[in-house]
Amino acid sequence: MSVIYVGVGEFAISNRPGEVVKTLGLGSCVAVIAQTPDARLVGLLHVALPESGINRRLAEERPGMFADTGIPQLLQEMRKRGWNSGPLQIKLAGGATIMDPNNTFNIGKRNLLAIRKVLWAFRLGAIAEDVGESISRTVWVNVGSGQVIVSSPGRGEWEL
Amino acid sequence: MGTVAGEERAERLVEAITRRVQDVPLLPSVVSRLLEVVGREDHSINDVVRLIENDLSLTTRVLKVANCAAFGRGQTITSLSRATLHLGEKMVIGIAIGSCSPQLFQRPLEGYGSAAGELWDHSLRTALATREVVRYAHHEVSSDLAFTAGLLHDVGKALISEFLEGQTGALVQSCREGHSGDFLAAEQMLLGTDHAEIGYALARRWSLPDPLCAALRDHHRPDLALDFRELVFGVHLGDLAAMLGGSGTGADTLAYKVETGYEEYLRLDKDDLDRILLIVQDEFRRTKASIFSELEAGR
Ligand SMILES: [Fe+2]
Ligand SMILES: [Fe+2]
Numbered sequence: 001m002s003v004i005y006v007g008v009g010e011f012a013i014s015n016r017p018g019e020v021v022k023t024l025g026l027g028s029c030v031a032v033i034a035q036t037p038d039a040r041l042v043g044l045l046h047v048a049l050p051e052s053g054i055n056r057r058l059a060e061e062r063p064g065m066f067a068d069t070g071i072p073q074l075l076q077e078m079r080k081r082g083w084n085s086g087p088l089q090i091k092l093a094g095g096a097t098i099m100d101p102n103n104t105f106n107i108g109k110r111n112l113l114a115i116r117k118v119l120w121a122f123r124l125g126a127i128a129e130d131v132g133e134s135i136s137r138t139v140w141v142n143v144g145s146g147q148v149i150v151s152s153p154g155r156g157e158w159e160l
Numbered sequence: 161m162g163t164v165a166g167e168e169r170a171e172r173l174v175e176a177i178t179r180r181v182q183d184v185p186l187l188p189s190v191v192s193r194l195l196e197v198v199g200r201e202d203h204s205i206n207d208v209v210r211l212i213e214n215d216l217s218l219t220t221r222v223l224k225v226a227n228c229a230a231f232g233r234g235q236t237i238t239s240l241s242r243a244t245l246h247l248g249e250k251m252v253i254g255i256a257i258g259s260c261s262p263q264l265f266q267r268p269l270e271g272y273g274s275a276a277g278e279l280w281d282h283s284l285r286t287a288l289a290t291r292e293v294v295r296y297a298h299h300e301v302s303s304d305l306a307f308t309a310g311l312l313h314d315v316g317k318a319l320i321s322e323f324l325e326g327q328t329g330a331l332v333q334s335c336r337e338g339h340s341g342d343f344l345a346a347e348q349m350l351l352g353t354d355h356a357e358i359g360y361a362l363a364r365r366w367s368l369p370d371p372l373c374a375a376l377r378d379h380h381r382p383d384l385a386l387d388f389r390e391l392v393f394g395v396h397l398g399d400l401a402a403m404l405g406g407s408g409t410g411a412d413t414l415a416y417k418v419e420t421g422y423e424e425y426l427r428l429d430k431d432d433l434d435r436i437l438l439i440v441q442d443e444f445r446r447t448k449a450s451i452f453s454e455l456e457a458g459r
Contacts, residue, residue: 008406008441027414028404048405048441054434065438096404098418104430105397105418107404107437136403136413153273154332154411 003140006031009065011045011074013081017144026094026137028108030115032071033091033139034078034124039146041083044139045074049107050114067114075122090124091160093139093150095131108132130160170352173323177353180319181361184264190215191256192366198253198304199369208249209241212256221255222247250291250307251447254284257311264318271324272317274410279317281448285407287311288443290398292436296428297390309375309391310398312368316359316376317409323351328411335415343415344380356380382419393425405437407444 004012006023014021021044023031032045045064052059052066063069079085092115095108112131119125130137130150139160141148151157186192194211197203212218219240226243227236237243244252258265258280265280287310294301324331324347331346339349347354360377368376371388375395378385385392396419403414428436 025406025408025413027406027408029406049434049437051434054431055438058438096414098400098404098414099420100418101420102423104428104433105400105404107430107433110430134414136406136408136410153413154328 006044006046008046008048009062009070011043011064011070011077013041013043013074013077014143015041015081019143020140021143022138022140024138026139027096028094028111030067030092030094030108030111030131031137031139032074032115032119033093033141033148034074034088035141035146036083037087037089039142039144041078041081042141042143042146043074043078044141045070047071047111047115050110067111067118071115071118071122088124089146090119090126091148092126092129092131093148093160094137096134096136097132098134128160130158174352177320177323177351177358178361181358181365184319184362184365187366188215188260190218191260192368194253194256195308195366195368195372198249198302198308199371201302205244205249206241208252209244212244212252213240218256218259221259222252225251225255249304250287253304253308254287254311254447257308261315264315267318269317269321269409271321271328272410272412273328274321274408278407278409279314281444282402282407282409283311283314284448285402285405285440285444286313286395286398288398288440288447289401289405289436290394292439293397293401293426293428294390294394296426296432297394298425298427299390301390301394305371306391306394306398309372309395310402312359312363312372313375313379313395313399314355314359314409315362316355316357319358319362320347320351320353320355332411332415342380342417343412380416380419383421390425393419393422397422397426401433401436401440405440405444 003020003022006012012021023046030047035042047067047070048065050067052069059069063073095112097108098105135152138151148160149157150160197207223243226246268276287307290310291303291307294306334346335343344354363373363376371391374385374388375392378392379395382392382396
């Protein structure tokens with residue numbers, strides 16, 4: 001079984017049944033998983049920050065870092081790989097939150113808000129989410145079955 | 161716990177863990193002198209160079225990293241002082257600490273459910289983040305001291321991990337249900353001590369400078385630090401930024417209280433945090449590749 005690892009600010013798309021697309025150790029980062037209803041085409045994007053305005057140069061180099069540049073790029077590449085703009089199933093995992101009344105460190109929450117907003121602009125919404133809480137997550141998706149699994153150290157793993 | 165038997169058990173555990181601290185080898189003298197120099201505010205990079213040049217193996221490592229792909233500039237650097245200037249003091253400290261104590265930083269932390277190498281990644285990312293965070297402190301904090309404190313802050317985990325083995329799920333559960341407040345308190349409940357206290361004991365054994373001792377002891381309770389609060393709050397937030405950024409040590413990742421009193425010592429807003437996370441992500445990739453491959457090769 002081959003596994004494609006997706007790093008921070010990167011994305012991967014696969015249409016090979018049996019292949020696994022995986023990303024490790026999500027803290028405040030969010031994995032955006034998009035798949036066709038038959039799960040034959042799967043994309044996974046690892047978003048780190050909400051807005052590209054903070055570093056345009058980096059956004060050109062690595063659009064996947066930011067919600068507002070990463071999601072359009074993911075969708076564009078999925079189109080190139082055969083997605084015909086039909087329905088897409090979106091799942092989100094990550095975006096851990098912590099209690100900070102000053103709001104500075106609530107980056108996970110800001111990521112999620114930004115992602116939902118961008119998805120909405122494409123008339124997409126998540127059908128399932130495993131987000132928030134103060135935990136670290138690893139997430140992977142099986143191409144073909146479309147099964148999405150989330151794991152966290154000390155908590156085991158579960159299906160999303 | 162709370163029973164007499166429980167207290168006795170905790171006492172025996174603390175004793176056993178403390179013995180482990182005494183078994184850790186002392187730092188090579190070049191490293192402890194390096195840390196001493198870094199702890200002084202008036203030191204210069206020349207002091208660092210002078211120390212390293214007396215140690216052949218460290219000199220070789222520094223030159224190798226300076227010339228490796230991620231840091232090299234296409235031109236071979238053969239002098240130690242140029243290599244040190246090129247890499248910066250913090251990298252040199254990272255190389256020194258990383259190469260003298262792989263048995264502490266590179267081992268898996270089974271009690272935390274954490275794989276080999278994760279403690280080093282977490283330490284390195286915390287070091288980079290702490291250095292960025294202290295730029296926002298109200299009073300100046302040396303960036304090299306901040307980096308070093310971040311690098312060492314969780315070394316206590318390497319010593320208590322084995323005493324947590326088999327209890328990882330229970331620790332997580334106890335945090336989750338709010339019995340213990342946070343992971344540090346959960347360690348305290350189970351062992352009668354925690355990784356911050358044990359890190360501090362090791363810092364004392366190594367005779368580390370006072371600010372570093374304070375950072376190790378109080379990094380989860382910076383409000384309790386008697387001194388060096390800018391630095392200790394810096395490590396507290398640097399640690400948090402490292403975990404948010406994706407480098408934790410397993411089950412305890414993000415399972416700590418955030419001490420919100422930081423605004424008294426550091427001022428940063430959400431845009432500052434976003435910038436910090438980006439810089440740290442970028443530096444982490446470069447630094448990890450170079451120091452790490454060098455450490456692997458050196459073994
Ligand atoms: Fe810690
Ligand atoms: Fe830490």
